[in-house]
Amino acid sequence: MVDKSGDKMRRIITRLIIIGIFAGIGWVGYQLADFTTCEGPRAEAWLDASMDRFEDSEIDYYSWNDYTTLNQFSLLAEHARERYHAQLNQETIACLEDLNDHNADFYWYEWKMYEAASKDDFLLAAQYDDDRFQSLEAMMRELDRMAAKYNWDLD
Incomplete structure (x- = not known):
């Protein structure tokens, strides 16, 4: 058997x-x-974190006016410095490295702009603001390029 x-x-x-x-x-x-790849939950989480930082940046940028004191510019500089370091420390997927570099440049110029304003050097702050804006344009071009390539819905 x-x-x-x-x-x-x-x-x-x-x-x-x-x-x-x-x-x-x-x-x-x-x-x-x-x-x-730039598809999937890691890419989405990366973009969400980057967009949250960018929205915080815009809130700070439009919050100051003619009555903003040098001390308040110091606080804005600290916020921008934190955003810059958060962007540098964010784990980046290989396909997002160029966009990450543009984002980091943007936050560095923002930090230096507020830092110059906190030292009453508004001419230097204006130069950094121009550089910040050019960096923003480069960041938006890269984001648009990637959205077209990976069929992202940015709305």
Whole structure:
């Protein structure tokens, strides 16, 4: 009499191992795609974090007026410095490196603009503001290029 229950168990275990291997390969492929392409949850999370920082920047930029004191410019400079370092420290997917560089430039110029204004050097602050604006234009061009390439909905 042949023991078929042992053969059956080996077949079941073999099938489970094969299914596990394919599932593992699929999971690894998904993770690698998420780390190497500009599609998926990592890219979306990166863009969301960058847009949140940019919105904070815009709020600060439009909050100052003729009555803003040098001390308030120091506070704005500190906010901009924090945004700059947050952008540098944000984990970046390879395809987002150019956009990350433009964003970091933008926040650096913003930081230096407020820093100059806090030292009552408004001529230098205006130069940094011009550089900030040019950096913003470069950032927007790169974002538009990537949106077209990856079919992003930026609304």
